[in-house]
Amino acid sequence: xxxxxxxxxxxxxxxxxxxxxxxxxxxxxxxxxxxxxxxxxxxxxxxxxxxxxxxxxxxxxxxxxxxxxxxxxxxxxxxxxxxxxxxxxxxxxxxxxxxxxxxxxxxxxxxxxxxxxxxxxxxxxxxxxxxxxxxxxxxxxxxxxxxxxxxxxxxxxxxxxxxxxxxxxxxxxxxxxxxxxxxxxxxxxxxxxxxxxxxxxxxxxxxxxxxxxxxxxxxxxxxxxxxxxxxxxxxxxxxxxxxxxxxxxxxxxxxxxxxxxxxxxxxxxxxxxxxxxxxxxxxxxxxxxxxxxxxxxxxxxxxxxxxxxxxxxxxxxxxxxxxxxxxxxxxxxxxxxxxxxxxxxxxxxxxxxxxxxxxxxxxxxxxxxxxxxxxxxxxxxxxxxxxxxxxxxxxxxxxxxxxxxxxxxxxxxxxxxxxxxxxxxxxxxxxxxxxxxxxxxxxxxxxxxxxxxxxxxxxxxxxxxxxxxxxxxxxxxxx
Amino acid sequence: xxxxxxxxxxxxxxxxxxxxxxxxxxxxxxxxxxxxxxxxxxxxxxxxxxxxxxxxxxxxxxxxxxxxxxxxxxxxxxxxxxxxxxxxxxxxxxxxxxxxxxxxxxxxxxxxxxxxxxxxxxxxxxxxxxxxxxxxxxxxxxxxxxxxxxxxxxxxxxxxxxxxxxxxxxxxxxxxxxxxxxxxxxxxxxxxxxxx
Numbered sequence: 001x002x003x004x005x006x007x008x009x010x011x012x013x014x015x016x017x018x019x020x021x022x023x024x025x026x027x028x029x030x031x032x033x034x035x036x037x038x039x040x041x042x043x044x045x046x047x048x049x050x051x052x053x054x055x056x057x058x059x060x061x062x063x064x065x066x067x068x069x070x071x072x073x074x075x076x077x078x079x080x081x082x083x084x085x086x087x088x089x090x091x092x093x094x095x096x097x098x099x100x101x102x103x104x105x106x107x108x109x110x111x112x113x114x115x116x117x118x119x120x121x122x123x124x125x126x127x128x129x130x131x132x133x134x135x136x137x138x139x140x141x142x143x144x145x146x147x148x149x150x151x152x153x154x155x156x157x158x159x160x161x162x163x164x165x166x167x168x169x170x171x172x173x174x175x176x177x178x179x180x181x182x183x184x185x186x187x188x189x190x191x192x193x194x195x196x197x198x199x200x201x202x203x204x205x206x207x208x209x210x211x212x213x214x215x216x217x218x219x220x221x222x223x224x225x226x227x228x229x230x231x232x233x234x235x236x237x238x239x240x241x242x243x244x245x246x247x248x249x250x251x252x253x254x255x256x257x258x259x260x261x262x263x264x265x266x267x268x269x270x271x272x273x274x275x276x277x278x279x280x281x282x283x284x285x286x287x288x289x290x291x292x293x294x295x296x297x298x299x300x301x302x303x304x305x306x307x308x309x310x311x312x313x314x315x316x317x318x319x320x321x322x323x324x325x326x327x328x329x330x331x332x333x334x335x336x337x338x339x340x341x342x343x344x345x346x347x348x349x350x351x352x353x354x355x356x357x358x359x360x361x362x363x364x365x366x367x368x369x370x371x372x373x374x375x376x377x378x379x380x381x382x383x384x385x386x387x388x389x390x391x392x393x394x395x396x397x398x399x400x401x402x403x404x405x406x407x408x409x410x411x412x413x414x415x416x417x418x419x420x421x422x423x424x425x426x427x428x429x430x431x432x433x434x435x436x437x438x439x440x441x442x443x444x445x446x447x448x449x450x451x452x453x454x455x456x457x458x459x460x461x462x463x464x465x466x467x468x469x470x471x472x473x474x475x476x477x478x479x
Numbered sequence: 480x481x482x483x484x485x486x487x488x489x490x491x492x493x494x495x496x497x498x499x500x501x502x503x504x505x506x507x508x509x510x511x512x513x514x515x516x517x518x519x520x521x522x523x524x525x526x527x528x529x530x531x532x533x534x535x536x537x538x539x540x541x542x543x544x545x546x547x548x549x550x551x552x553x554x555x556x557x558x559x560x561x562x563x564x565x566x567x568x569x570x571x572x573x574x575x576x577x578x579x580x581x582x583x584x585x586x587x588x589x590x591x592x593x594x595x596x597x598x599x600x601x602x603x604x605x606x607x608x609x610x611x612x613x614x615x616x617x618x619x620x621x622x623x624x625x626x627x628x629x630x631x632x633x634x635x636x637x638x639x640x641x642x643x644x645x646x647x648x649x650x651x652x653x654x655x656x657x658x659x660x661x662x663x664x665x666x667x668x669x670x671x672x673x674x675x
Contacts, residue, residue, distance in 0.1 A: 015655070022637055054674070056672060125555060127555040142555060143583035146582070148649065153659060155652060223553075430553060432501060
């Protein structure tokens with residue numbers, strides 16, 4: 001029978017299938033971090049259970065860690081990190097702690113080590129686990145009870161997900177990136193549009209993306225309400241994996257490659273839903289509201305809630321504009337920001353840093369704007385430094401930080417003050433997400449860098465030549 | 480897990496859609512390493528506003544939350560479920576729940592009752608016109624009763640069975656440990672391990 005990519009990965013992991021019961025699914029890789037695991041380990045202790053497969057379990061410290069040198073000063077954060085260390089020690093789980101060369105955001109660490117591979121099932125107590133779907137893995141976020149379940153059994157009882165094809169054909173215009181694709185997808189289908197689905201991104205525009213860019217797309221699947229996002233593995237995937245620490249070698253590589261080459265949706269596979277986007281029509285996209293579906297092309301204005309046909313959307317938009325301190329009709333390019341955040345599991349990879357650095361080279365962050373550049377992992381940081389990107393950022397007036405989740409969520413010292421406005425390459429613009437009262441506009445790394453230079457939401461095409469002091473004319477994007 | 484058959488308690492109308500888990504409990508409250516005490520973080524930003532529904536004494540002892548569509552979107556934090564339960568909620572009624580939140584609720588014994596938006600609107604009107612009204616949610620018959628409103632709700636059949644019986648998922652899975660071991664023996668040898 002013809003199947004979709006998601007169905008094929010699912011079927012190959014069914015341990016047990018019973019009438020009227022969820023399937024019992026085997027989990028190939030379980031990633032842990034300090035926030036959603038302590039109560040799960042506690043559960044194991046209370047029931048005298050062990051971790052079934054420590055060799056398929058990996059922990060890192062990311063959410064609470066400060067991105068400036070020195071220890072965690074908040075005692076509650078410190079307790080949480082110390083609890084993870086004690087738990088990993090007691091149960092024999094590998095941990096990459098702060099200061100370790102392999103530490104970083106859990107969704108950056110897995111792929112860079114080559115642990116994330118096509119056709120795997122991957123879970124983590126973190127909704128952005130969908131990131132790993134970029135490799136053709138079925139990867140999804142779980143709650144703490146499920147973390148405990150996977151620790152104890154290496155399986156999860158689950159009902160099959162529905163499948164949705166997101167087809168993006170054509171070529172992206174210059175300055176339009178993976179982030180703009182996924183923000184446009186979410187704006188199109190809404191924050192609940194993907195509910196119950198695994199999204200499979202396909203089409204020529206997706207195939208043309210690098211692995212880093214594919215991870216950005218899959219990362220934000222959860223913001224459309226989807227459980228997971230996937231992209232069929234291809235030559236780009238295999239080249240990324242070849243030679244990584246945990247990638248197969250020799251005869252194992254050949255066997256793996258043979259298995260991976262079958263991992264794609266059959267031509268006659270039926271999806272439960274399908275959405276089509278024209279890549280050429282996309283322009284840099286930013287959010288104006290308080291959920292990731294409230295976004296619009298940068299060349300447009302803050303929308304008018306009163307013109308929205310749906311009462312629910314209208315009420316939501318009214319509230320969002322009030323919280324964001326925005327007036328309907330204001331061109332998005334006129335919106336001033338106080339802070340620019342470049343980083344997170346969405347856009348904290350080397351390619352993201354390179355793209356932003358290319359914009360900032362020879363330019364300065366605008367007066368009164370602070371820019372934080374936070375690599376997604378210690379490895380990304382070292383790589384960036386070996387390429388001199390850190391010097392580009394600091395010369396432009398940005399802050400070069402240590403790896404962690406940082407300002408993506410208000411859990412560590414990097415936070416917005418009440419009323420402060422940011423352009424952020426992270427994934428959520430919820431009320432208070434980056435700090436109580438903080439106002440977030442989600443953007444791509446290119447838009448983040450250009451915004452830092454101009455102080456208002458901007459794309460690189462808005463910038464004048466670094467050697468020319470006259471301002472650039474407005475961009476021609478209008479749609 | 481405690482069995483859940485039916486619950487009667489004060490209904491709380493939360494006239495908001497897209498209530499994401501950062502609103503249910505902001506990240507700054509996620510630092511505890513226990514499953515208790517999270518009630519202080521429940522809707523923390525909204526509770527600072529004195530007009531917020533839970534600040535109305537008629538609703539402060541509420542245990543049945545009636546919310547707009549797309550409740551529990553965003554982060555996978557189970558702390559959102561703990562915060563609701565620590566505060567005293569036993570049921571959330573909405574016309575649409577985010578997947579991970581609904582799954583987490585089912586594991587903890589918080590009932591997510593999905594009914595039509597029309598029924599949610601009727602419940603909102605009733606609870607706002609007569610604050611302190613009790614709502615009864617019967618899992619056996621899948622009905623919500625409040626004043627003259629009677630509505631049916633949906634809940635996943637397997638979750639319903641587990642809630643009614645009060646069964647723990649891990650024990651259920653471990654009944655099939657032999658199947659897991661057999662599956663492991665057949666896994667491709669080139670699949671990665673963290674330790675190799």
